[in-house]
Structures are given as C-alpha cells and as structure tokens.
Amino acid sequence: MKISGSQVVIECLIEQGVDTVFGYPGGNILNIYDALYKNSDRIRHILTAHEQAAAHAADGYARSTGKVGVCMATSGPGATNLVTGIATAYMDSSPIVAITCNVATPLLGKDTFQEIDITGVTLPITKHNFMVKNVNELASTIREAFAIASSGRPGPVLIDIPKEITAAEVEFEPVSKSEGMEKALTASHANLKRVFSVSVPTDEEIKAAAELINASQRPVIYAGGGVVISGAEKELLAFAEKAEIPVSESLMARAAFPSDHPLCTWMVGMHGTKASNMAITESDLIIALGSRFSDRVIGDPSKFGLNAKVFHIDIDPAEINKNIPTDGSLVGDIKEILNRLIPLIKETKRPDWMERIQTWKSEVPSTYNRQPENSVNPKFICECINKVAGDDTFITTEVGQHQMWTAQFYPFKKPRTFVTSGGLGTMGFGTGAAMGIQIGNPKARVVHIAGDGSFRMNCNELATIQHYNLPVVIVVVNNGALGNVRMWQRLFYGKRFSQTTLDFGPDWCKLAEAYGIKGYKASNAAEFEKVFTQAFKSEEPAVIDVTVDIDEMVLPMVPGGKPIYDMIMSLSKDVMS
Structure with missing residues (x-):
C-alpha cells in the first residue's frame, strides 16, 4: 500500500509495540502530528510542557517497563531541548528513540529558520543516529533504530527526518516486530553489526570464573545498573545466597537486591555505607556485575580494592579494564552468565566474613x-x-x-x-x-x-x-x-x-x-x-x-579523589557552626 512518510512513522511505531509517545509539536514536524491526530485511537501522545521533559518521560517509561521509550520534537530549539534528556539516557544505558523533523533537504546547510544539525549535535550522546533523506529508507531506518536501542547495552537512538520526507508517498509493507528486527539485522551496515552482537562466554571461561569465586575467602559483589537492565535480580539473589557473598550496590542498582536482606550492604562509593566501602576495601575478590567503576564509586583508583582481585562481568566489552584493571572478565548478558555460573558455585558459609560485615553495618553517622x-x-x-x-x-x-x-x-x-x-x-x-x-x-x-x-x-x-x-x-x-x-x-x-x-x-x-x-x-x-x-x-x-x-x-562522605575507606562519618562543631 502507498502511504505518506508521516504515516510510515506511525505504522512502524505501532509495529514496534509503541503505545505512547511524548513530545511537543512545531512547524517541521506538523505532518507527523497530523498523522498522530488521525491515529489517536491507535497510539497515545502525551504533550509535555517542555521537550526536555518529553525525553525524560520516555526515559522513565523505558526504565520502568523495559520497553523502548519514544519522544518527538520539531527542528532547531525543539530538537536541542531534547539533548539533555538524550544524554541522560545515554549515560544510564536507557533505550529511547527520539524522532525529530528538520527543515526540507534543499534548505539544509543554509542557516534556515529553525535549522540545526541535530545528528551532529547528538553524535557523542547516542548509540547511533540517522538522518533519513530518502523516503524509501524510512521504514527500515525506524526498525533499525529500535533494534539498536534495545539490543546489547541499551541506549538512545535519534532519527532526524527532513520535512518533505514526511509528506512524500511510498510503498509500505507491514511486518511483525520480530520480522522488523530480522530485517534490521540483515540490512544493517557492517559498521553497525557490533551494536547488535552479544558475546557468549565459553564453558571453559564460565568454569574458570567459578573456580576463582569458589577459591575466594572474602568475596563481595559490586552490583551495577546492568543487573537491572538484564533483569537478573533473581539470579543475583540466588548467586549471593548460595555462596554467602555480601552485595554492595551502585546508585543505579539500589533496587536490584532486597534492602532488608542480611547480605545487602546498600550503596557503595562517595556516599556509600561503611559496610559497602569497607567490604570492597577488605575483600579478596570483587565481583563486578554490570557496573562501570564510576569515579563516584571507586574514589582514588590507585587505592580501590587493594587487597582484592577484580572479576568483571558486563555486556559491553568497552567497560572491561576501562577504569579499573581486572584479573578476569566475562563479556555477555548478566542474567544468562549467572544462570550458567550458579550450578558451578559451591554452597558456602563465611561466618567470620559476615561477622565483620555486620559490625560495619552497625556503624552509621x-x-x-x-x-x-x-x-x-x-x-x-x-x-x-x-x-x-x-x-x-x-x-x-x-x-x-x-x-x-x-x-x-x-x-x-x-x-x-x-x-x-x-x-x-x-x-x-x-x-x-x-x-x-x-x-x-x-x-x-x-x-x-x-x-x-x-x-x-x-x-x-x-x-x-x-x-x-x-x-x-x-x-x-x-x-x-x-x-x-x-x-x-x-x-x-x-x-x-x-x-x-x-x-x-x-x-x-x-x-x-x-x-x-x-x-x-x-x-x-x-x-x-x-x-x-x-x-x-x-x-x-x-x-x-x-x-x-x-x-x-x-554522611558518610568520601571527599573527591580520596580512597573510599577514607570516610567522613561525623563533623566537628566548628565545621557546622
């Protein structure tokens, strides 16, 4: 069937399971908003007071549902108002697709009213971005954008569409969401293949990891946001309980492990608990799960986990050895890796280590x-x-x-x-x-x-x-x-x-x-x-x-650049006066 580019956008969003988009209209995106009006019974639009909130709303939608969030804005300031929200999603690996509409192709590069090179602006803060200059490539680009946003380590993708592309007519072939993903994978350019691929560790690598964990006396788990993204909370609980390993959490993982569990030491880092910071400091093995060793977690990197080997599990190979050198690693999906590791982990009790953990947990400001x-x-x-x-x-x-x-x-x-x-x-x-x-x-x-x-x-x-x-x-x-x-x-x-x-x-x-x-x-x-x-x-x-x-x-607080065991637990009267 032959439909307009703006209708292609709507059909592809529905094809991807999108039920809600967040946005704010403007001149160059009017064709899409007209299509939204005509399809209001099929897809809901939420009008925010500012484009930045539309990006944050799409982000919150994504993080809470596990689905891809969608936001829209017009060209120029509408598009740039999305930038902070896109960057926020990028830093926290949240899958959103941002759709902007630019001035018509013949007007690009001429300082046209409300023109901005939004693909250039967002290049460092998106997993990938596109400008669609051929209406015949619009459907495949949207499908590819959703595949990229949700695959591997998730992240934001931007699609910029010149206005005349949204008005042009094109033959459109509906496909299912799974077919769309398959088409995206097939059509993807060679330099994009890496964003779809997820490594799968060998049985030998899994066995070696289990042996390292089983040999440790004072292990600690440093759980990051990747645990939540992977949906590996149950696996984390089973893993920690079987080997009796305390669990410290980054800010992004604060809901990944039950706070009232005896093994939970709560947050680690600059404002982390004494139990988490000291467990990291005194451990002999730090098992990092889906974490990026942020500066707010590690403090002085030269003094982080001095007594410990570091074993890092992450879906993104770029994170391995980026901030902290490791003694071993597995690259792949955390949920799948833990499911393979748990049968090889010995059921263990660590009374002396847990006694120290409980002592640190009792020390609060x-x-x-x-x-x-x-x-x-x-x-x-x-x-x-x-x-x-x-x-x-x-x-x-x-x-x-x-x-x-x-x-x-x-x-x-x-x-x-x-x-x-x-x-x-x-x-x-x-x-x-x-x-x-x-x-x-x-x-x-x-x-x-x-x-x-x-x-x-x-x-x-x-x-x-x-x-x-x-x-x-x-x-x-x-x-x-x-x-x-x-x-x-x-x-x-x-x-x-x-x-x-x-x-x-x-x-x-x-x-x-x-x-x-x-x-x-x-x-x-x-x-x-x-x-x-x-x-x-x-x-x-x-x-x-x-x-x-x-x-x-x-409080506690670790001053910037100090090791995480150097915590301020209380302040003198002269500081507070």
Missing part, C-alpha cells in the same frame, strides 16, 4: 537518627514514604542531597522501583521520569522525591501532571538551598556560600494550586506523616513542601 526542631530528618521522610506507599511504589528523584538520602535510606525491595539520573546527574530529570513511569504503569503509584533546587527546573510539568490527572505525589525536600553544592562549600570552600542559598520563592503550595493541584506543607515529622498519608491515599496529584534543615549533611 549520628545524623541518621537526629530529629531537629521545625524540620524533618531525611531518613524519616524516606522511611515514612515506604511505610505508607509500600514496596511496589515507584520512587523517582531529581539530583542532589535528596537523591543521596533516598539512595541511603529508602528500603527498596522490588526491581525497577528506583529511577534516578546516575551518570549525568541531571537536575530536572525526575519529574518527567515520574510522568513517564506513571503512564507506562497506570495501575502502579509513583512518588517523586525532589529537591527545591531541582524542582525549580521542571515545575512547569505540573501542567502536564494535572492535565492527564497523573496521581504522582511530589515531595519537595525543601532546605532553601542547593544543598549538595552548599555542603561542598561548607567543607572545602571556607563556608563561602556563593549562589547556593534559595531564600526567594516560590511558595510551592500556591504554585501547585495555581496548576490545579493540591499543595501541603510539613515542618515536623508528625505533620509530614499526616499530610503524606492524606496525599497518597487521595490517589490524585499532590505537592508536599517538607522543611529540611539547610545544613543537614549527607
């Missing part, structure tokens, strides 16, 4: 249980949210102190229930992500924990939340400051609080009410528990402004 007047302790906020909302609720954050407190204190027990920006550290990520999660999981609930600094960057999305009646509860952890930066200024810049005090509006409750959303305030623990319970049980959108002390700290 005194700030954990402090309850100051006229403000709420962050630990209480996290535990209260969990008590009321339950373990199935999705938790999102922005970036800053509130994000670290959530990672430190929230007792995650279910996979994929924690969604945050790790690699890029994007302030402004969480509200859009929360919208995408809620839309992708309509029967679930989402609580978004935001800092007052980050929420300034995306509070316009309250319009989107209200319009689509998304029952997202936003908890604004309000310390009247850019708390993380202020903390560094206190510790390392002589208390020169340059441009980090936010003592000027808005009134978050009034702002919420201006958007037609209920606002609540809380300045002590009892008030917070009362208003959060009320807001959550209303099953409507809500904003809660909860007061936190401006100088509340995130």
